[in-house]
Amino acid sequence: MLLSGDEALARGAYEAGVKVACAYPGTPSTEILETLSGYPEVDTQWSVNEKVAFEVAYAASIGGVRSLYASKHVGLNVAMDPLMTSSYAGVRAGFVVVVCDDPGLHSSQNEQDSRWVSMFGKLPLLEPANPSEAYEFVREAFSISEKFDTPVLLRMTTRVAHSKEDVAIGRRVEHQPFEFKIDAAKYVMVPKNAYRAHAKVEARQADLAKFADTTPLNHLEPGTGPVGFITTGVSYYYLKQQFPEAPILKLGFSYPFCDEKIAAFAKSAGEVFVMEELDPVIEEHCRMLGIAIRAKHPSFRVGELRPELMRPIVAGEAKVEQPSTARRPVLCRGCPHRFVFTMLRKSKAIVAGDIGCYTLGSAPPLSALHTCICMGASITFQEGLRRALPGRKIAGVIGDSTFVHSGITGLINAVYNKAKGLIVILDNSTTAMTGGQNHPATGATITGKPTKKLIIEDVVRACGVDNVDVVSAYDLKALGTLITDRLAGDALSVIIARAPCRLIDRDSRPAPAYDKDKCKTCGICLSVDCPALTESPGGYVAIDRETCMGCNLCVAVCPPGALTRVEDIAS
């Protein structure tokens, strides 16, 4: 079957008998849980956030069944608290923590190298280099987890998670649950127990290092040529393509390090070059061992590697930055967020943004968002900016899924600490950026089954916010009035701007009419950044009627009335 790294990993976990799997969506990891949710034998969920996902899955392991957590790199940051102590408490049944890094920032806010997490948490690390390995390694990860009584980190990158290849699959083998045992010394991490557990972790590190030197997951490929390579992940295949004859030490079990294999390889190879994406993890370790190696120029720590970079890197060249010529993504045609951004921009407020499709509103010509750091950091940024800039108009915007993920705590903080200002919740009833996953406020589970629906306005009121308005995101006039009024007010206000995501509700209405004679070529309609409107010679505009969904935002902002609404005959 042609499977992506995510799909292959999910298949491997399924066959290894995984019983519970939890995640919060995040590119490029989303398809792991989406695939697992198709198997009725696996209890899957979209969790509220990554910390919750980690804890639910981890507890299932302690309860005796094989379990899995998956997220993108920045998602794992949210789960760091339980991760660090799970290393001490260990597991009962196998527990695999999948993290997908995004070198090159295809769809992320940073390009952190999560291999450091395995060192920080003292957890073993497996790194598949392609989908077939993702399928195989996850099974290994479960057995390593059980053998060494530890969660196992399995790290992929975008080029592994989202590349596809033909993978030979097998059948599920049910994993007999282990008996749950009350064991306070192991699972109650009070100082006395944790102190002993820490000593166990250090002993485990030594055992894992021995395992690293014997496991075939780290394998030596003899070859010829002046340079031998130590590598991991997809870089292995870039090297195979460019230097097919070279000797290679490929690390699949990359932490703790296989020091003896590294030393033996260095002795046998003429010159050793460490080829790794992002941070100098293997490089620094080799230097610490006192092994003479060469490695990529530090400029290549930024961005992803590609096959055509292998030879320049080995030649010791610095990175030559190529300006991106790719078309930038924009908010979809008819997107309700565009209405809110049009009015926020008009208000001249400083706008704290968050993570989601709506972050696209930060690019010109909309330029409606002014900060974006991490999930949930709009409500808190609104508060912090206002504390620094009293008297300025400041708003925060956050999506529905992000609000449930980590916006609620910030909102309670704002109420508790008597913060003022405006929060707009862009409620399009889905986790849109990652492809439309359910969350608590959609009223459906990962498999689409109906569940208790979280009512966002009730939550906002329960947090203690007195000024709560729910408005259609398409009602530009009401939005404008509310935004102006609430920004001028001296209280904390929340506006919930609600309209379904246009990737779900694809109903379109007729495109507007355009009277070129009335057009003053002011360009205001173009400033809403609609993919159906383009500038034509002389400052006039052209409407792509196939693309236009008839949202009529351009009509609403057109001062001379050159653009006019065309009524839908059917309605």
Added chain:
Amino acid sequence: MKQTTTSVLFCGTGGQGVLKASEVLGVAAMLSGNRVKKSEVHGMAQRGGSVESHLIFGDTVYSPLIVPGEADFLVCFEANEGKRLAHFLKSDGVNLLPWLEEAENLPDSRFINTYLLGVLSSMLAIGQEHWMTAIETVVAKKIEENRRIFALGASRGKG
């Protein structure tokens, strides 16, 4: 050791079916006995941004990414994207740009990808039955119409 592979770079903008087209070729190539690797990036595909998918098949395939200057075929669904990535094509590689205009004249722009796949099929040694199975499994919608457009593209490619 020289790789005996065929590499095809698909490109366009979000919503044009770039990923679906490369998936069809990937499945067809796999069914005809090749090892296949495909690389793509999700997330921006429905938001009008640039979308590209690298597909490589043959006896042994290492990298899932095509090296610039080594693509055998460039299949663009949008002319500017094709120009932007033209440097990926081999000096004797085939650019399907001349067929894009024909495809754009189809009454329904949603079939541009199927038409260009048809054109591509006339230049590759992959059996017709594998293409049809791939279309049925990957596209799964409007099969008859897709078959017809695919055949139309295939006949134009030969001509």
